[in-house]
Amino acid sequence: MSQLEFRQIAKQFPGVRALDGVSLCLRPGRVHALMGENGAGKSTLLKILSGDLQADGGELLLDGQPQRYHSAADALAAGVAVIHQELQYVPEMTVFENLLLGRLPQRFGFVRSATAVREIAARLQAMGVPMDLAARLKDLSTGQRQMVEICKALLRDARVIALDEPTSSLSHREAEQLFRLVRELRAAGKALVYVSHRMDEIFALCDSATVLRDGRSVAEFDSLQGIGRDALVQAMVGREISDVYGWAPRPQGAVRLQVSGLHSARMKSPASFEARHGEILGFFGLVGAGRSELLRAVYGADTRLQGQVLLDGQPLAGEVGRSIAAGLMFCSEDRKEDGIVGCRSVAENINISSRRHSARWGFVDEAAEAEMAERFIKRLRIRCSGPEQEIQRLSGGNQQKALLARWLSEQALRVLIIDEPTRGIDIGAKREIYEVLHGLADQGVTVIIISSELPEVLGLADRIVVMREGEIVGTLAREQASEAAVLQLAFPAGEAPPAAQPLPMSTVELAAA
Numbered sequence: 001m002s003q004l005e006f007r008q009i010a011k012q013f014p015g016v017r018a019l020d021g022v023s024l025c026l027r028p029g030r031v032h033a034l035m036g037e038n039g040a041g042k043s044t045l046l047k048i049l050s051g052d053l054q055a056d057g058g059e060l061l062l063d064g065q066p067q068r069y070h071s072a073a074d075a076l077a078a079g080v081a082v083i084h085q086e087l088q089y090v091p092e093m094t095v096f097e098n099l100l101l102g103r104l105p106q107r108f109g110f111v112r113s114a115t116a117v118r119e120i121a122a123r124l125q126a127m128g129v130p131m132d133l134a135a136r137l138k139d140l141s142t143g144q145r146q147m148v149e150i151c152k153a154l155l156r157d158a159r160v161i162a163l164d165e166p167t168s169s170l171s172h173r174e175a176e177q178l179f180r181l182v183r184e185l186r187a188a189g190k191a192l193v194y195v196s197h198r199m200d201e202i203f204a205l206c207d208s209a210t211v212l213r214d215g216r217s218v219a220e221f222d223s224l225q226g227i228g229r230d231a232l233v234q235a236m237v238g239r240e241i242s243d244v245y246g247w248a249p250r251p252q253g254a255v256r257l258q259v260s261g262l263h264s265a266r267m268k269s270p271a272s273f274e275a276r277h278g279e280i281l282g283f284f285g286l287v288g289a290g291r292s293e294l295l296r297a298v299y300g301a302d303t304r305l306q307g308q309v310l311l312d313g314q315p316l317a318g319e320v321g322r323s324i325a326a327g328l329m330f331c332s333e334d335r336k337e338d339g340i341v342g343c344r345s346v347a348e349n350i351n352i353s354s355r356r357h358s359a360r361w362g363f364v365d366e367a368a369e370a371e372m373a374e375r376f377i378k379r380l381r382i383r384c385s386g387p388e389q390e391i392q393r394l395s396g397g398n399q400q401k402a403l404l405a406r407w408l409s410e411q412a413l414r415v416l417i418i419d420e421p422t423r424g425i426d427i428g429a430k431r432e433i434y435e436v437l438h439g440l441a442d443q444g445v446t447v448i449i450i451s452s453e454l455p456e457v458l459g460l461a462d463r464i465v466v467m468r469e470g471e472i473v474g475t476l477a478r479e480q481a482s483e484a485a486v487l488q489l490a491f492p493a494g495e496a497p498p499a500a501q502p503l504p505m506s507t508v509e510l511a512a513a
């Protein structure tokens with residue numbers, strides 16, 4: 001059982017004071033939440049804990065002993081494991097090899113030992129996380145890879161475990177498994193720190209919390225008992241946020257997008273739906289329900305096998321270039337896939353897709369680009385030193401905001417499809433993003449959102465399409481769309497959670513059930 005203390009930790013990046021004297025204590029048998037807006041300094045603190053970054057000032061004390069880690073291996077050797085947002089694994093290697101990465105030669109030799117495999121399999125089984133040790137990491141889901149990472153820490157008897165936004169890419173089932181594991185680790189006396197933007201996870205899993213703002217600790221909660229959500233939000237963003245979704249009725253026009261019998265190799269069966277001018281259409285389903293696959297086929301990112309898409313009555317070919325030219329855009333949930341250019345500025349990244357609009361006689365209108373970038377930096381509260389800053393220097397959530405701005409600033413939009421619009425984004429910026437989406441719909445743009453967060457879909461959409469196991473299983477008007485009604489459709493028969501279950505992370509409640 002170990003206690004870890006951060007004492008007056010400071011970290012300066014060129015032009016940014018990322019941490020300014022942060023102190024907090026992780027105690028055995030407790031889960032401590034680390035909260036704050038995008039760019040508040042959470043990941044930087046965890047990178048110092050893992051040895052990936054060196055603090056400029058302050059101390060780390062493990063059971064009262066000063067620590068200084070120069071690599072993740074140093075930290076692990078001392079019993080401290082950090083599971084970062086970007087997992088560190090070797091895709092071509094097996095689970096067994098990844099679990100023992102860096103240790104194989106010392107303990108087991110290079111030869112894969114049957115005894116070692118059996119021993120590890122038995123330990124994982126005992127920890128309640130049985131795994132196929134022969135599977136290659138590249139063939140696993142994000143959730144499974146994350147489990148491997150956690151198991152790696154457990155096999156090395158880590159006593160302090162940090163999880164940085166661990167559920168952001170997990171399916172409901174994987175999240176349930178993770179929550180069970182976190183509770184077991186707490187019961188086993190590990191000291192845990194948990195970073196998440198999802199309030200319900202914080203309340204369901206954490207005992208205490210620190211809120212960071214601009215690199216400083218602005219609130220400490222020794223216990224979360226009796227603490228309301230509003231108190232945490234107020235501490236994080238420094239203001240009250242009511243009515244996050246800001247929905248109001250708006251007139252809707254004619255059918256804009258008509259999808260009939262559309263099928264692609266990645267879809268399980270053909271699907272049909274329509275969306276109107278000025279409508280926000282929400283797609284809800286559990287991870288793996290087939291929402292992204294259907295909308296990728298609409299966009300032309302996946303080859304269509306059959307079916308047709310009409311945009312304002314005109315057939316739309318299944319090609320990305322044609323879709324973009326026709327004003328149908330798709331913002332993917334994966335910012336790497338979406339083409340973030342790390343070494344380019346925030347302004348260039350925001351303007352990449354609309355460069356063709358601002359280019360005149362072959363020259364890019366840099367003033368117009370900078371002006372557009374400034375507008376979105378302010379509007380979405382993108383924390384950066386200015387439009388010229390390299391985007392890779394921004395925190396994960398702020399990169400995500402800049403990418404969204406790329407699509408939100410498109411001038412020729414007719415249909416905007418956004419996959420997981422606010423994943424990894426703090427609550428203050430979420431509200432701004434929703435406002436921009438409402439603004440687009442007010443101008444007649446058809447907005448389609450794919451989201452795994454039911455409150456987001458319920459709060460934002462005019463109609464909700466529910467998918468399950470590759471099929472559309474229902475379409476609900478806003479007035480009919482209660483949590484219970486949507487979940488009843490989204491879960492396989494017999495597995496729906498109790499109707500009165502509070503959401504969103506129904507996953508959390510499910511895990512506890």
Ligand SMILES: Nc1ncnc2c1ncn2[C@@H]1O[C@H](COP(=O)(O)OP(=O)(O)OP(=O)(O)O)[C@@H](O)[C@H]1O
Binds near residue numbers: 013017037040042045
């Ligand atoms: N390598 C770097 N170079 C320059 N600035 C950096 C670097 N890494 C982080 N920063 C800056 O430090 C600040 C804190 O970033 P950090 O990643 O710790 O935020 P965060 O709280 O984890 O945010 P998020 O919720 O978006 O993940 C941000 O302003 C970020 O731009």
